[in-house]
Amino acid sequence: MTEDRAPRVVVTRDPVDISDLVRDLATPDCGAVLTFLGIVRDHADGRDVEAIDYTCYEEMAAKELRQVARRAMEKYQVKNLGVIHRIGRLKVGEASLGLVVATPHRAEGFACAQMLIDEMKKTVPIWKKEFGPDGTSWV
Amino acid sequence: MKLNLRFFGRLSEDLANTAWPESFPEKLTVGELRRLLVEHASEDASALSTCMVAVNTDFADDKQQLAEGDEVAFLPPVSGG
Secondary structure, three states, X not given: OOOOOXXXXXXXXXXXXXXXXXXXXXXXXXXXXXXXEEEOXXXXXXXXXXXXXXXXXXXXXXXXXHHHXXXXXXXOOOOEEEEEEEOEEEEOOOEEEEEEXXXXXXXXXXXXXXXXXXXXXXXXXXXXXXXXXXXXXXX | OXXXXXXXXXXXXXXXOOOOOOOOOXXXXXXXXXXXXXXXXXXXXXXXXXXXXXXXXXXXXXXXXXOOOOEEEEEOOOOOO
């Protein structure tokens, strides 16, 4: 019987560091450990970007991210998942999102990670505002 | 009844200058609140008609009845990740 492990979810102002997640989630039954970092890029839709300000509904963001993670884990029978989203002012090159998925085989890990990222962009109450030489823009 | 209104993302800027009512009718649904706020706003609040709404940190539909002290959050399209 698959043990039901809760996703590890953090919304934080601290720099994203997934090393503890990798260490803790890579259990002996997992042959694949997938890691993803979402990084602030220097351009978006033809505009230069210097920084992004991430804000969130603090009382709800981690709760909704946890629910999204649980749905992705359940769909692909994933036991080990951790996700970190950073908020605050981030410069180009800094990570806004860290995700670790550990699975016995890689296929379900890749699919779970893709689903989590796609779904979180629909409902998790986090917003970004881009800052660049041409001004600011809510995304 | 008293409600705690929260506005996020660009709504927090776009509606920064509106003074919202201090109290609301006792029997009010989310949909009715949307209409009331759009009418009351001194700025363009049309986005309140269509954005996601959460009541006490759970997503709500327009039929949901509101209660005294509820926190009602208006959430424009999200952009995390």
